[in-house]
Amino acid sequence: MTSKQHPDRKSEQERLEFTKRYMDVVIKTAETSKDQFKKIMQETFGDEDWKESGRYAELLTTANFFDMSQAELESLKKAQSKPYFARVDFTRDENGIKEILYFGKTSLYQRENQEQIIVDWRSPIANLYYEGRIGSVTYEAEGEKFSGDITLKRQLMIEDGNLDEIRDIDLTTTDELLQDSLAKSSSNRLTEIVSTIQEEQNKIIRADLNKPIIVQGAAGSGKTTIALHRISYFIYYYKDLFDPRQLMILAPSRLFIDYISEALPELGVEEAKQFTFTEYVQSAIECELNIIPDKKLIDLLEKKDDETAESIWVSGIKGSSQFKEILDQYVKEIITRFFPKEDFYCDKYRLYSAKKFKKLLGEEYWYLPIYTRVDKLKQILQSQVKSKKKTMLDRVTSFYDTKIQKALTRNIKPNLRREYVTKFLDKKAERTEEIKKAIRTSVKAYFKPFERKHILEYYQELFTDSEMLVTYSDGTLSIKEAERLCRYQMKFFRENQYELEDLGALLYLYSHLFGVDKEKRAKNIVIDEAQDYSFMQLQALKTSSDTDMFTLVGDLAQGIYSYRGLEEWEEVHHSIFPRATYTELKKSYRTTVEIMNEANKLLELLPYNFPQVEPVVRHGEKPIFIKKVNQSWGKELLDRVQTMKQEGLRTFSVIAKTMEDCCEAYKVLSEIDESVCLLEEQAFIPKDQLVILPSYLAKGLEFDGVFAISLNESYTIESELDIKLLYVVMTRPLHRLFFIGNSEEDFLIRN
Numbered sequence: 001m002t003s004k005q006h007p008d009r010k011s012e013q014e015r016l017e018f019t020k021r022y023m024d025v026v027i028k029t030a031e032t033s034k035d036q037f038k039k040i041m042q043e044t045f046g047d048e049d050w051k052e053s054g055r056y057a058e059l060l061t062t063a064n065f066f067d068m069s070q071a072e073l074e075s076l077k078k079a080q081s082k083p084y085f086a087r088v089d090f091t092r093d094e095n096g097i098k099e100i101l102y103f104g105k106t107s108l109y110q111r112e113n114q115e116q117i118i119v120d121w122r123s124p125i126a127n128l129y130y131e132g133r134i135g136s137v138t139y140e141a142e143g144e145k146f147s148g149d150i151t152l153k154r155q156l157m158i159e160d161g162n163l164d165e166i167r168d169i170d171l172t173t174t175d176e177l178l179q180d181s182l183a184k185s186s187s188n189r190l191t192e193i194v195s196t197i198q199e200e201q202n203k204i205i206r207a208d209l210n211k212p213i214i215v216q217g218a219a220g221s222g223k224t225t226i227a228l229h230r231i232s233y234f235i236y237y238y239k240d241l242f243d244p245r246q247l248m249i250l251a252p253s254r255l256f257i258d259y260i261s262e263a264l265p266e267l268g269v270e271e272a273k274q275f276t277f278t279e280y281v282q283s284a285i286e287c288e289l290n291i292i293p294d295k296k297l298i299d300l301l302e303k304k305d306d307e308t309a310e311s312i313w314v315s316g317i318k319g320s321s322q323f324k325e326i327l328d329q330y331v332k333e334i335i336t337r338f339f340p341k342e343d344f345y346c347d348k349y350r351l352y353s354a355k356k357f358k359k360l361l362g363e364e365y366w367y368l369p370i371y372t373r374v375d376k377l378k379q380i381l382q383s384q385v386k387s388k389k390k391t392m393l394d395r396v397t398s399f400y401d402t403k404i405q406k407a408l409t410r411n412i413k414p415n416l417r418r419e420y421v422t423k424f425l426d427k428k429a430e431r432t433e434e435i436k437k438a439i440r441t442s443v444k445a446y447f448k449p450f451e452r453k454h455i456l457e458y459y460q461e462l463f464t465d466s467e468m469l470v471t472y473s474d475g476t477l478s479i480k481e482a483e484r485l486c487r488y489q490m491k492f493f494r495e496n497q498y499e500l501e502d503l504g505a506l507l508y509l510y511s512h513l514f515g516v517d518k519e520k521r522a523k524n525i526v527i528d529e530a531q532d533y534s535f536m537q538l539q540a541l542k543t544s545s546d547t548d549m550f551t552l553v554g555d556l557a558q559g560i561y562s563y564r565g566l567e568e569w570e571e572v573h574h575s576i577f578p579r580a581t582y583t584e585l586k587k588s589y590r591t592t593v594e595i596m597n598e599a600n601k602l603l604e605l606l607p608y609n610f611p612q613v614e615p616v617v618r619h620g621e622k623p624i625f626i627k628k629v630n631q632s633w634g635k636e637l638l639d640r641v642q643t644m645k646q647e648g649l650r651t652f653s654v655i656a657k658t659m660e661d662c663c664e665a666y667k668v669l670s671e672i673d674e675s676v677c678l679l680e681e682q683a684f685i686p687k688d689q690l691v692i693l694p695s696y697l698a699k700g701l702e703f704d705g706v707f708a709i710s711l712n713e714s715y716t717i718e719s720e721l722d723i724k725l726l727y728v729v730m731t732r733p734l735h736r737l738f739f740i741g742n743s744e745e746d747f748l749i750r751n
């Protein structure tokens with residue numbers, strides 16, 4: 001009901017006004033100084049209020065919000081127009097006292113007197129709102145269980161500081177707020193959903209932060225959204241322990257990073273590093289690579305020749321766990337190159353045995369990158385030399401001094417004595433010099449035979465000897481296959497080029513040989529569209545970052561890169577993240593029932609057991625097929641966009657299978673309307689423009705209305721990739737879906 005009709009309207013209105021004014025005081029005070037506090041307080045609450053609100057005066061003067069961090073101040077400012085979104089009345093069993101809790105995006109409270117004006121949505125007690133139902137409940141905070149009674153659960157719609165609506169939720173109400181939120185039009189950007197997080201999503205956001213998590217979620221189930229909220233939760237939970245810059249979000253493209261970026265400041269997550277995998281690897285291995293544009297998917301769609309088959313085969317190998325085994329053996333072999341043949345001598349003094357050196361290098365320092373091990377050993381030898389320096393020099397001195405002494409006391413001719421003494425003095429000087437030189441140079445000389453190659457040299461070297469490759473693979477590669485692989489790689493190396501699929505291996509090798517710089521190592525990594533990563537890439541990320549604190553979210557049904565990515569989660573779960581919690585999300589929040597029903601039919605065509613996606617009940621129009629006649633489809637499409645705009649929808653896209661069809665569509669559409677925009681990978685999504693993009697770039701994005709278009713390219717039922725691409729396309733719209741092509745079969749529609 002609107003706030004005007006609600007019986008508690010007056011009290012809620014007053015509460016809101018108080019909160020807003022109170023926030024104002026806190027903000028102004030934090031921005032100015034403590035001295036001005038009283039003045040502001042008086043001005044805000046007036047003289048009378050001021051006296052009565054002595055409690056708050058005390059609260060504020062003692063409060064440590066004067067030490068408020070800039071980030072806290074910023075989030076408070078952001079929350080001014082919408083300080084909270086829900087209220088829960090909760091009576092704890094332990095004391096029977098009723099607490100009235102208002103939940104918002106940030107907290108405002110005073111620890112000393114427990115007065116909470118706004119409770120942060122990320123605090124443990126907020127579970128009461130997300131998971132609790134009216135009646136008796138329990139919730140957990142820091143390992144302790146609390147129980148009590150929820151007597152009121154209320155949603156408060158506040159916009160621009162005005163209380164628009166009040167909704168009380170009882171056991172039977174449907175979540176109208178969620179329905180409203182889903183019915184809204186999209187803004188081309190991802191938004192926060194703190195007021196409508198669903199129970200299954202809440203569980204993932206708050207799942208044990210000390211464990212990795214793998215989420216297999218249907219298209220539109222909120223994976224990206226949840227992943228961002230989980231980071232926000234993590235930052236809140238560990239605010240005193242972690243710097244947000246130690247968190248890293250890996251997204252498939254810059255286009256995608258731009259798409260999620262709007263939700264980041266809202267969630268306080270903008271400081272987390274945001275990279276594509278390619279960007280991260282190059283920064284981690286400190287080397288800019290000449291990476292050839294990834295055309296394999298397009299080749300697979302368009303060329304399907306032997307060359308494509310070969311490159312797909314190589315991609316599979318380079319991304320596999322088998323390749324990790326090969327690299328492990330290779331690394332082992334590289335270590336042996338550092339095993340010394342001889343004991344370490346400084347001058348004639350044997351200071352360290354080769355056996356001991358080998359043991360440290362090969363066994364005891366197993367947890368360190370090879371070159372760090374070597375550096376450590378260097379330090380050990382240097383300190384050995386240092387500690388023996390005096391002894392060595394003293395020995396020479398005393399040896400020759402004794403000789404000199406003897407010569408001086410021997411009964412020989414003076415000439416001869418002088419000769420002896422001079423000789424011994426010279427010898428002593430000479431030996432002392434020799435030892436000093438040995439002290440300066442012996443360590444360096446000992447390490448001289450040990451190579452120091454560049455990461456790219458090591459990587460290229462792996463493909464120079466096919467027989468060795470077979471050995472490293474423990475026979476899982478045949479000699480023919482190894483030769484094929486070497487030939488393939490050498491073709492690129494000659495041009496100093498690398499493929500995207502080389503990056504996982506390069507990062508893995510680099511981590512084992514040199515180790516990624518500490519500054520670049522993330523402590524917590526969130527990967528969106530994780531199904532597109534290969535085993536090797538995920539393994540490399542884990543090895544390079546020294547942590548298994550990963551959040552992987554993805555959807556195998558959208559695995560259009562499965563030739564190099566994943567077909568199942570099991571191997572990753574089992575071999576890379578054995579501690580991970582695995583969760584599935586089957587509900588879709590994006591798409592209407594009518595559109596999802598059509599998209600679900602595609603899942604049945606795939607040779608996997610993908611469960612049908614359950615759309616959250618929201619109805620809309622059925623998808624419409626428009627027959628392509630000459631070029632008149634262009635006008636019809638643009639007319640449809642106009643009509644949808646009049647209905648209040650805002651974002652639209654034309655999605656073709658390939659870029660070729662996109663260009664064709666662009667030609668037709670741009671002649672009628674100049675503002676249409678052809679989207680490329682590095683581009684930003686323009687607001688308020690009709691965008692044309694290929695299916696593989698549409699992954700992760702959403703639009704109010706989508707036109708799936710087939711001009712020269714159609715989707716064929718025989719191709720798993722085609723089915724997945726079409727599934728991606730059909731799950732992009734929030735409200736309307738149109739097909740434009742020669743026949744319905746081109747979109748695998750079978751009535």
Ligand SMILES: Nc1ncnc2c1ncn2[C@@H]1O[C@H](COP(=O)(O)OP(=O)(O)OP(=O)(O)O)[C@@H](O)[C@H]1O
Nearest residue numbers: 193196197198219220221222223224225589590700
């Ligand atoms: N609890 C929720 N309340 C409101 N909106 C939600 C909720 N969960 C998800 N959504 C909305 O559903 C849409 C899909 O979310 P999101 O893009 O995160 O899904 P996804 O699983 O990553 O999808 P895809 O796999 O297709 O990329 C977004 O518009 C998001 O705001």
